[in-house]
Amino acid sequence: MTHPSLSTRDLTIRFGGHTAVNAVTCDFHPGELTVIVGPNGAGKTTYFNMISGQLMPSEGTVEKDGLDLTRMPASTRARHGVGRAFQLTNLFPHLSVLENIRLAVQAQSGDGRRFFTPVTRLTELAAKAERYLEATRLSDRADMPAAALPHGDQRKLEVALLMAMEPDIYMFDEPTAGMSLDHAPDVLDLIAEIKHDHTKTVLLVEHKMDVVRALADRIIVLHNGELIADGDPGEVMSSQIVKDVYLGNAGELT
Amino acid sequence: MNRTMNRTLSVKIIALTVWGLLLFSPFLFQDVRQVEVAARIAVFIVLVASYDLLIGYTGIVSFAHTMFFGFGAYGVAIALKQIGPGWGAWTLGTLSGVAVSIVVAILIGLLSLRVKAIFFAMITLAAASVALVLASQLSQFTGGEDGMIYSAPDLLKPSTKLLTDAEGDVLRIFDVRMNGKIAAYYFVFITCALMFWAMLRIVGSPLGTVLKAIRENEGRAEGIGYRVVAYRTAVFVIAATTAALAGAVYATWLRYTGPDTTLSFAIMIDILLMVVIGGMGTMWGAVIGATLMVLAQYYLRDLMEVASRATEAIPLLPELLSPDRWLLWLGIIFILLVYFFPAGIAGTIIRGRTK
Ligand SMILES: Nc1ncnc2c1ncn2[C@@H]1O[C@H](COP(=O)(O)OP(=O)(O)OP(=O)(O)O)[C@@H](O)[C@H]1O
Ligand SMILES: [Mg+2]
Numbered sequence: 001m002t003h004p005s006l007s008t009r010d011l012t013i014r015f016g017g018h019t020a021v022n023a024v025t026c027d028f029h030p031g032e033l034t035v036i037v038g039p040n041g042a043g044k045t046t047y048f049n050m051i052s053g054q055l056m057p058s059e060g061t062v063e064k065d066g067l068d069l070t071r072m073p074a075s076t077r078a079r080h081g082v083g084r085a086f087q088l089t090n091l092f093p094h095l096s097v098l099e100n101i102r103l104a105v106q107a108q109s110g111d112g113r114r115f116f117t118p119v120t121r122l123t124e125l126a127a128k129a130e131r132y133l134e135a136t137r138l139s140d141r142a143d144m145p146a147a148a149l150p151h152g153d154q155r156k157l158e159v160a161l162l163m164a165m166e167p168d169i170y171m172f173d174e175p176t177a178g179m180s181l182d183h184a185p186d187v188l189d190l191i192a193e194i195k196h197d198h199t200k201t202v203l204l205v206e207h208k209m210d211v212v213r214a215l216a217d218r219i220i221v222l223h224n225g226e227l228i229a230d231g232d233p234g235e236v237m238s239s240q241i242v243k244d245v246y247l248g249n250a251g252e253l254t
Numbered sequence: 255m256n257r258t259m260n261r262t263l264s265v266k267i268i269a270l271t272v273w274g275l276l277l278f279s280p281f282l283f284q285d286v287r288q289v290e291v292a293a294r295i296a297v298f299i300v301l302v303a304s305y306d307l308l309i310g311y312t313g314i315v316s317f318a319h320t321m322f323f324g325f326g327a328y329g330v331a332i333a334l335k336q337i338g339p340g341w342g343a344w345t346l347g348t349l350s351g352v353a354v355s356i357v358v359a360i361l362i363g364l365l366s367l368r369v370k371a372i373f374f375a376m377i378t379l380a381a382a383s384v385a386l387v388l389a390s391q392l393s394q395f396t397g398g399e400d401g402m403i404y405s406a407p408d409l410l411k412p413s414t415k416l417l418t419d420a421e422g423d424v425l426r427i428f429d430v431r432m433n434g435k436i437a438a439y440y441f442v443f444i445t446c447a448l449m450f451w452a453m454l455r456i457v458g459s460p461l462g463t464v465l466k467a468i469r470e471n472e473g474r475a476e477g478i479g480y481r482v483v484a485y486r487t488a489v490f491v492i493a494a495t496t497a498a499l500a501g502a503v504y505a506t507w508l509r510y511t512g513p514d515t516t517l518s519f520a521i522m523i524d525i526l527l528m529v530v531i532g533g534m535g536t537m538w539g540a541v542i543g544a545t546l547m548v549l550a551q552y553y554l555r556d557l558m559e560v561a562s563r564a565t566e567a568i569p570l571l572p573e574l575l576s577p578d579r580w581l582l583w584l585g586i587i588f589i590l591l592v593y594f595f596p597a598g599i600a601g602t603i604i605r606g607r608t609k
Contacts, residue, residue: 075482078476092466092470092471094470106460112464113460119459
């Protein structure tokens with residue numbers, strides 16, 4: 001197998017006495033889409049937060065392509081190719097949809113430090129932002145403030161920001177949660193496209209079983225902050241341990 | 255969307271009209287005091303606009319803006335006083351003021367911009383108090399509470415004949431004497447206009463969008479790859495440099511520098527009021543806010559004098575309108591403005607009155 005693009009070693013975080021993520025050791029590989037499942041409060045989002053830098057672990061390390069990211073701020077990790085979309089929509093509310101996306105584009109291209117060139121003159125930047133607008137079907141809402149978008153479109157914009165970062169590692173945290181059925185495929189198609197690139201590493205937290213079946217190359221299961229199963233989707237989903245975990249949460253996996 | 259653009263356009267037209275009046279003010283208003291007001295407006299537009307970069311665009315609350323203004327002013331004042339009136343001394347003074355501002359801004363920025371906003375505000379308050387104390391204590395350099403009087407470089411001295419007629423007297427154009435005073439006014443006008451233009455370029459650049467992103471959602475700005483503390487420090491340095499330059503220009507114009515013209519907290523409060531009246535995060539609002547405030551400070555008393563006389567026959571009213579109560583009325587006007595223009599004048603016009 002190829003070298004892992006991302007790995008966590010004994011990754012642990014404690015909030016007071018509560019261990020939210022407990023010694024999770026896991027490798028992720030380029031071209032592989034890993035779905036992370038687990039009941040509410042299992043620690044999935046917290047695990048993501050430690051990989052993309054929103055939280056600093058109490059113990060353990062995060063590495064990308066052999067580079068130790070553990071103590072780096074989130075912005076440095078982003079520039080090293082770790083991209084993240086959030087479970088709770090996390091946008092720039094009073095900026096337009098286009099500006100939101102352009103911010104991610106110019107962060108990636110390094111244009112954010114330009115302080116004297118009018119934005120209007122940087123046509124390449126605009127063209128790239130347009131591309132992601134179209135990819136997420138938000139073109140006709142380009143000038144709206146992000147806060148004025150309906151929930152489904154905000155979720156799409158959340159994904160558009162991640163796409164525009166053009167990272168090596170894509171982390172989606174329930175990207176379709178709360179989305180209507182006619183919007184969800186837009187997002188899922190985009191994820192499928194990234195997967196078909198075969199060079200990107202994708203981590204996806206998702207509860208909807210049909211989505212998991214369609215996209216997953218591999219499933220890992222978190223429970224009470226611990227990694228309790230890891231493997232082929234079919235095997236993991238039918239294993240006794242997963243059934244036990246979800247027994248009290250029937251209806252969670254649909 | 256079109257309506258917003260029209261509204262933005264009308265704000266720009268108002269602001270550009272102000273700039274146009276400032277451009278011609280020596281010809282339009284020939285009274286010395288009026289030109290004094292025009293120069294003060296130009297300088298305060300720059301001061302307020304640079305403060306808007308911090309508070310309106312990036313969401314940084316600083317109370318040290320007059321400190322940087324003072325660094326620039328004292329740099330020029332000390333250099334002109336100690337070395338003598340010349341452009342060499344002027345340049346040295348300006349560059350020293352700017353250099354001190356940059357160093358202090360970087361120190362404050364890196365030490366405290368990563369912590370809570372309130373803590374940063376306290377640090378700037380402390381720094382500004384120290385600067386004020388130093389200015390009055392180091393009186394052999396700074397003139398202490400009395401400040402310093404000095405001469406401007408020759409070109410800007412009132413006695414300089416800029417243009418002469420056949421007899422060698424100062425030439426008059428439209429009845430305005432082409433002397434050093436007019437050179438000094440246009441020196442102020444041109445430097446301030448250039449600085450305002452530069453700040454418009456900054457807010458319209460990719461960096462300008464990053465600043466707004468930091469104000470809106472600092473965590474996500476960091477998450478997509480912007481080192482927030484570095485950007486905050488950078489904009490703090492830009493604003494400090496601009497304030498210092500504005501101070502240098504104002505010190506050159508006044509030919510006097512003291513705590514009351516540059517460093518005092520009263521001016522800091524004026525800047526805050528101007529940015530709020532104009533509209534935070536609009537840049538153009540600085541023009542409107544600075545103009546209204548300076549006009550009120552200079553003319554409200556006169557206006558009340560007139561009003562108080564005109565109402566002599568009516569009981570109570572002349573009392574209320576007595577010029578001694580101008581601060582009370584300034585306060586009332588301010589409250590009304592905030593009530594009717596909650597996002598400042600420019601901000602409320604652009605966004606519309608709904609919400
Ligand atoms: N900043 C924090 N401070 C204290 N406790 C926290 C913090 N962040 C997360 N937790 C706790 O850590 C545990 C894991 O939460 P997390 O959000 O990672 O779960 P999750 O698997 O993403 O759940 P969900 O499916 O509901 O999104 C929860 O018990 C939560 O209360
Ligand atoms: Mg979660």
